[in-house]
Amino acid sequence: MEILAPAGNLEKLKYALLYGADAVYTATNRFGLRAKAGNLSLEELKEATEFCHSLNKKIYVTVNIFAHNRHLVDLPEYVEDLEKIGIDAVIVSDPGVFQVVKEHSNLAIHISTQANVVSWKSAEFWHSLGAERVILARELTFDEIVEMADKVPQVELEMFVHGAMCIAYSGRCLLSAFFNNRSANLGECTQPCRWKYFLMEETRPNEFFPITEDEFGTYIMNSKDLNLINRLTDIYKAGVASIKIEGRMKSLHYVSNVTRVYRNVLNRIQEGKDIPESFIEELNNVSHRVYTEAFYAGFNDQDTQFYENSAYIRDYKYIGKVLHKTDNLVKIQILNKFEVGDEIEIIFPDIDNDIVFTVNTLYSEDMQKITFTKPNTNAFIELQGNIPEYGLVRKRI
Numbered sequence: 330m331e332i333l334a335p336a337g338n339l340e341k342l343k344y345a346l347l348y349g350a351d352a353v354y355t356a357t358n359r360f361g362l363r364a365k366a367g368n369l370s371l372e373e374l375k376e377a378t379e380f381c382h383s384l385n386k387k388i389y390v391t392v393n394i395f396a397h398n399r400h401l402v403d404l405p406e407y408v409e410d411l412e413k414i415g416i417d418a419v420i421v422s423d424p425g426v427f428q429v430v431k432e433h434s435n436l437a438i439h440i441s442t443q444a445n446v447v448s449w450k451s452a453e454f455w456h457s458l459g460a461e462r463v464i465l466a467r468e469l470t471f472d473e474i475v476e477m478a479d480k481v482p483q484v485e486l487e488m489f490v491h492g493a494m495c496i497a498y499s500g501r502c503l504l505s506a507f508f509n510n511r512s513a514n515l516g517e518c519t520q521p522c523r524w525k526y527f528l529m530e531e532t533r534p535n536e537f538f539p540i541t542e543d544e545f546g547t548y549i550m551n552s553k554d555l556n557l558i559n560r561l562t563d564i565y566k567a568g569v570a571s572i573k574i575e576g577r578m579k580s581l582h583y584v585s586n587v588t589r590v591y592r593n594v595l596n597r598i599q600e601g602k603d604i605p606e607s608f609i610e611e612l613n614n615v616s617h618r619v620y621t622e623a624f625y626a627g628f629n630d631q632d633t634q635f636y637e638n639s640a641y642i643r644d645y646k647y648i649g650k651v652l653h654k655t656d657n658l659v660k661i662q663i664l665n666k667f668e669v670g671d672e673i674e675i676i677f678p679d680i681d682n683d684i685v686f687t688v689n690t691l692y693s694e695d696m697q698k699i700t701f702t703k704p705n706t707n708a709f710i711e712l713q714g715n716i717p718e719y720g721l722v723r724k725r726i
């Protein structure tokens with residue numbers, strides 16, 4: 330079973346792979362949803378593809394807008410460029426885009442969750458047209474997924490296991506287009522489902538009445554975040570081809586940490602080992618909303634929405650990444666400030682290697698002793714001994 334991680338930019342793509350993803354999905358600045366994610370230029374996509382393939386891993390590119398006639402003008406050339414670069418598949422939701430990809434390339438096609446596949450017959454339909462994989466709608470129960478895997482074993486099934494949810498049917502949503510003229514279906518969602526809503530009678534413009542569904546009341550469209558880590562054993566046994574982590578807009582720390590948790594837990598499942606509770610709890614150490622298992626065991630609306638607010642839970646501040654380690658110094662590219670006396674953590678792809686220590690001595694890049702770091706500089710911390718590669722540094726808030 331493949332672990333598929335989001336890659337909002339080249340750096341996140343590399344860390345997602347180094348932290349345990351088997352494949353990444355990304356977009357260029359054309360034809361993919363998530364217009365505000367970093368997104369790659371074609372040159373960067375080429376570099377990304379070469380990096381993925383050097384590790385024997387895969388890269389998929391989203392071309393999942395709902396295309397109007399005007400979008401079709403440049404699409405054939407774009408599809409041909411993607412094929413020349415050598416990506417492993419395109420992710421498509423619109424039948425017109427599907428047709429263009431078929432006519433202008435031999436690229437493998439994955440059907441996007443935006444296509445709302447919720448039955449084995451629908452999966453069979455897309456496969457009969459030439460799709461290799463179907464990314465299931467998030468609105469399916471586990472039993473439905475098991476039945477699909479059983480009935481259409483010839484179709485690769487991919488399912489979301491972690492990340493933000495939409496209130497609308499797998500992203501088919503008009504809220505953002507309606508409020509801001511920014512269409513979610515063209516990758517420009519401004520997330521109005523997270524806003525706080527009141528009721529106003531049209532002739533009393535300054536009187537706002539709270540909307541109350543229950544004792545919490547107001548964030549009626551704010552979904553909790555999906556987290557299926559505790560269901561991974563069953564998902565693994567069900568015959569799902571790929572498990573997907575949402576979040577091309579998320580931080581480097583988020584993508585790396587969530588990916589490694591799923592990697593470390595899946596490794597232990599495959600080796601028949603116990604899973605330490607601390608591995609599961611790592612998912613609380615990234616910025617997230619309250620978690621839910623959503624539709625997994627059947628729809629339960631008391632468990633899927635969070636009515637109090639739409640704020641993220643943040644227990645850690647990401648400080649930066651380890652650039653280099655000598656015998657007694659570790660060089661860090663600083664993103665956020667920390668100071669002498671702080672307790673900090675360095676995390677690594679293997680959770681068992683994580684270290685926690687107090688910063689006693691700190692140097693600037695030109696080896697002057699300093700008491701605190703400044704963002705967007707490099708600094709050295711005194712630390713004896715070896716550490717693994719690709720460390721990320723964070724501090725509990």
Ligand code: SF4
Binds near residue numbers: 505521
């Ligand atoms: S407004 Fe909310 S529900 Fe609609 S597409 Fe955006 S994130 Fe999804």
